[in-house]
Amino acid sequence: MIRSALACSSFSVVIAAFLSACGNGTPASSPDSDAADQVTDSPAPWDADVGTADGSAADLPGQPDVPLPPQPEPPGVQDLVPFVDPSIGSQGSGNSIPGPQLPHSMVKLCPDTVEEVGTIESYDYGSTRIEGFSHTHLQGPGGSGYGYGNILVMPMIGTPPEGNHDWSSAFTHDGEEFAAGYYAVTLTDSGIRAELTSTPRCGLHRYTFPASEKSRIVIDAGHTRGLSTGGHVEVVAPDTIRGHGQYLVWPIVEYAIPEDPGVTGAKTVYFHAVFSRPFDTFGTFGQDSDIQGRSKVDGPFSGAWAGFPTAQDEAIVVKVGISFIDEDQAELNLAEEVAGFEFDKIREAAAATWNERLNRIVVEGGTTDQRTMFYSALYRTMFAPADFTESGRVWTGADGFGTVLDANGFRFFSDNWCLWDTFRTTHPLQAITEPEIAPEVSGSFLHEYLAGGWLPKCPWQATGYSRAMIGIPAVAILSDFYVKGILGTEVELAYEAMTHSARESKPNDLAHLACGYLELGTPKEYVDKGFVSHECDETQSVSMTLEIAYEDWSLSQVALGMGKEADTQEFLDRSHNWENHWDPDTGFLRPLHKTGKFVELFDPLKLGFDYCEATAWQYLWSVPHDIPRLIELMGGPEVFCERLDEFFDKDYFSPDNEPDFHVPWLYDLAGQPWKTQARVRKILDTAFSTAPNGLPGNDDSGATSAWFVFAALGLYPVAPADGRYLLSTPMFAKAWIRLNPAVNGGTAFLIECTNHSPENIYIQSAMLNGNPLDRPWITWDELTRGGTLSLTLGPEPGTAF
Known part of the structure; x- marks a missing residue:
């Protein structure tokens, strides 16, 4: 008989027994503390007992009850982040995502290029145009990244084009930077320098503008390579935009197996975006309309834009909390993980987190x-x-x-x-x-x-x-x-x-x-x-x-x-x-x-x-x-x-x-x-x-x-x-x-x-x-x-x- 406890009780009822493998019920790192993603002095901060009770290493047949062999002493913590090149695998069928993320993080912030033949995921090194920078991706899929690339942010100069929602810009690899926890590129159509870093549930964007009276930042909640089925975007304060997009991840599966309960492959991604300075103008857009001064919009392909006059080399930071629960949770994720607008501090923390993980294997030679x-x-x-x-x-x-x-x-x-x-x-x-x-x-x-x-x-x-x-x-x-x-x-x-x-x-x-x-x-x-x-x-x-x-x-x-x-x-x-x-x-x-x-x-x-x-x-x-x-x-x-x-x-x-x-x-x-x-x-x-x-x-x-x-x-x-x-x-x-x-x-x-x-x-x-x-x-x-x-x-x- 299939148990149905999950359908009528809290998640804790279903998985509580798993937590006893972690001593007092605390997992290897609590989601509240994000311990797995914090910088520590130790290269391997193990917190959990992962082998206990039924099925544990100690209980398996044939486990030898003998003293441990002499334990080798690894070298001290190495600086391994310079050996990470996220661009590897980003061209052709590798479908690797080169943007910033943390180990097993929910947010995977990445540039989305205009799609090339043979690529499934967001970015292809062989492309010449960037659509924007979105927050959800899969790593290296062979045929399933269609419904990702959600909550796209893109800076530009001038009035957002009506109707076609094409915010893309040409780019080259000159000055493009790839690193663990960081990505940067110059958008050649506008001369804007775009930089990205992230936390487990938030993306940080730093855009350095030329002098212009018409600098703009677009947030496109309808962006996806699946199907945009609905959404809501609202300007809620002079420096804040929030909302959500609704999507079908892989529409063909929903149409192929209609007998499944509910809907197959539907998801909603919520966001709460705060700008480092108030915007002077704003507008919203939907499937059929683009209206300056309108503060909210509903429906598929929804989004908003914020406008600023900028001085030469003026940087504007946008911090975006992402949630699969609701807009308030997206705001809470942002409050918990990104207190201010210190882009470089977040970038350094991301690099330190990756360095700890990479130090779990240290090689010599080669x-x-x-x-x-x-x-x-x-x-x-x-x-x-x-x-x-x-x-x-x-x-x-x-x-x-x-x-x-x-x-x-x-x-x-x-x-x-x-x-x-x-x-x-x-x-x-x-x-x-x-x-x-x-x-x-x-x-x-x-x-x-x-x-x-x-x-x-x-x-x-x-x-x-x-x-x-x-x-x-x-x-x-x-x-x-x-x-x-x-x-x-x-x-x-x-x-x-x-x-x-x-x-x-x-x-x-x-x-x-x-x-x-x-x-x-x-x-x-x-x-x-x-x-x-x-x-x-x-x-x-x-x-x-x-x-x-x-x-x-x-x-x-x-x-x-x-x-x-x-x-x-x-x-x-x-x-x-x-x-x-x-x-x-x-x-x-x-x-x-x-x-x-x-x-x-x-x-x-x-x-x-x-x-x-x-x-x-x-x-x-x-x-x-x-x-x-x-x-x-x-x-x-x-x-x-x-x-x-x-x-x-x-x-x-x-x-x-x-x-x-x-x-x-x-x-x-x-x-x-x-x-x-x-x-x-x-x-x-x-x-x-x-x-x-x-x-x-x-x-x-x-x-x-x-x-x-x-x-x-x-x-x-x-x-x-x-x-x-x-x-x-x-x-x-x-x-x-x-x-x-x-x-x-x-x-x-x-x-x-x-x-x-x-x-x-x-x-x-x-x-x-x-x-x-x-x-x-x-x-x-x-x-x-x-x-x-x-x-x-x-x-x-x-x-x-």
């Missing part, structure tokens, strides 16, 4: 470009999910309608797009670098389950479920957190949510076209037959079977840890369903008709047919939990490695999308680890750069960036819930990972390389805490208990493992 790529990637892994808690309250839309609830100290995380991407790398990396958020990320998933009946696939801060993508990746994430002991205490509820989503489904009206893509839960056909057929979804049927099989295996590990023997066997058996697609004649995982017969037409290089965003070659390896069986079916380790060689040598491997992320490390599991070492180093050297187009594909809420961080450290979680990190050659001579001792006792883990150089890419020998290591992996327990992994490198393949 080139300046390599360190820039590394810290820029680590920076991007901390954008999503975003914390939408506001003064102890939260707006949530999982029930399809939206409501404001008491958070009772809990942080609610959303805009995690998409879990199909992030379960592989983003969340596994955050388990190491930010384990304090894991119980609340888990609790946010479970809130959606309680409110709407299902675990989410792509959480968004809007009404209803986005439904996009395949499988039930929340199961993979919750299972991973459970195995690592950082899930929190509400294990039984998590298990209920996972098993319900694994055994049941909520179909949609387009089931004949995309049975699993827009469904919630697990397609009935998979549950009944053990595979998803071509007739069910001709564009990704094989992928669905494979993804769900991994999630089944992950769930079996939770059942095992909870002592549920029958469920363990059920999900272990289901985890082998991928074999239903194995064709021994072709050596590929092929699509099946409903009858169980192979689809006749088959091209392993054809993109998209029965394989989600990939080819049959690229999904051939997508059974990360069952690689030994795949090796056996292919004919043994030698044949397996020969096929891997063909895959890489013929450039079938694609570093630009998640299905292939783990493949370079599979040599480690087939007896040829030196090939993993060579392949990973080549990808690092050729697929990534410090250029604006320096990401090979969508960053997908930090998934691609997290891949880079793992690869640069020489560790990779091929099957996250198995708790192993397969080894490759690190990019740096030394890397210290600062650990949360509440997880497993360790304070730091050091990876050190002897003979590190560009030529010495092969591991000759390995020692873990002074003892020989004869396997090409370490475990979660070995990592989080702290210690030292020592690698000796050389120019030729070694026989260390």
Whole structure:
């Protein structure tokens, strides 16, 4: 039976048990104090106990009760912010957002350029015009940033144009500045210098004007790349404008699944904007009117403008509080986070916050470009999910309608797009670098389950479920957190949510076209037959079977840890369903008709047919939990490695999308680890750069960036819930990972390389805490208990493992 407590009680009733994982009920950082975003003297201010009670590290089977190894001492706090270049990934398909934000902040302030072909998000480095600077964005999405870019602010000279609401200006990259917590550009049409910085829930704009009698600042509440459906904007004081915009984030989903309760993808964003000086003139505009002197307007595409006479180089600061609750909360967010108009002070605080987070991993060696790529990637892994808690309250839309609830100290995380991407790398990396958020990320998933009946696939801060993508990746994430002991205490509820989503489904009206893509839960056909057929979804049927099989295996590990023997066997058996697609004649995982017969037409290089965003070659390896069986079916380790060689040598491997992320490390599991070492180093050297187009594909809420961080450290979680990190050659001579001792006792883990150089890419020998290591992996327990992994490198393949 699906519980419905959330629909009729405060948010605290639903998630209170999660807070007991944090001692006295205080999370890793309270939303009231914003402790996670404050500057501290410590490079790793851990506050929370994240591994306690059921599912804790101490309770997991096999946990060794032995003294901790000697703990390495990391260097002192480093100045790492200069190594962050937010422009990386901002051109083309990377869709990275280069504007200022804080770790997991609700406000992501960014320039919005006139949209270029191939870009989804707000800014494209290849564009030549800026529309303005808006406050809500997603990091690196592949197809979902449409309804963001809300509450746009834009300075200009002259009378705002009537009718077309085009405030855009030409710009160049001369003088454009990108930094953690700061962005600046000169608008060439007007000569105005625009600077941005931010706090967790507020944006600060500083515009330096030329001498003019007609300087203007526009606030456009209708701006979106989704659909503006309503709004209200009002001039409430000589220096203050407030209001809201209403939007559909992804209109096609609302139209495609009308049977969902409420509205799918609707949201309202509220703002309260205060100017550093009173304006002389003002006006408002709507869908069909622009009227000077009118103080308020309602409807879609609503906005207002303020006018000033300015002296040469006069700066006007606009501070904008943002809320998903109401205008008063937006004003309160502003009062709590930005007391005055001290732009530089806020900018410095943002940089200090980022420096603390970046110091959770300190590297030594490497080139300046390599360190820039590394810290820029680590920076991007901390954008999503975003914390939408506001003064102890939260707006949530999982029930399809939206409501404001008491958070009772809990942080609610959303805009995690998409879990199909992030379960592989983003969340596994955050388990190491930010384990304090894991119980609340888990609790946010479970809130959606309680409110709407299902675990989410792509959480968004809007009404209803986005439904996009395949499988039930929340199961993979919750299972991973459970195995690592950082899930929190509400294990039984998590298990209920996972098993319900694994055994049941909520179909949609387009089931004949995309049975699993827009469904919630697990397609009935998979549950009944053990595979998803071509007739069910001709564009990704094989992928669905494979993804769900991994999630089944992950769930079996939770059942095992909870002592549920029958469920363990059920999900272990289901985890082998991928074999239903194995064709021994072709050596590929092929699509099946409903009858169980192979689809006749088959091209392993054809993109998209029965394989989600990939080819049959690229999904051939997508059974990360069952690689030994795949090796056996292919004919043994030698044949397996020969096929891997063909895959890489013929450039079938694609570093630009998640299905292939783990493949370079599979040599480690087939007896040829030196090939993993060579392949990973080549990808690092050729697929990534410090250029604006320096990401090979969508960053997908930090998934691609997290891949880079793992690869640069020489560790990779091929099957996250198995708790192993397969080894490759690190990019740096030394890397210290600062650990949360509440997880497993360790304070730091050091990876050190002897003979590190560009030529010495092969591991000759390995020692873990002074003892020989004869396997090409370490475990979660070995990592989080702290210690030292020592690698000796050389120019030729070694026989260390």
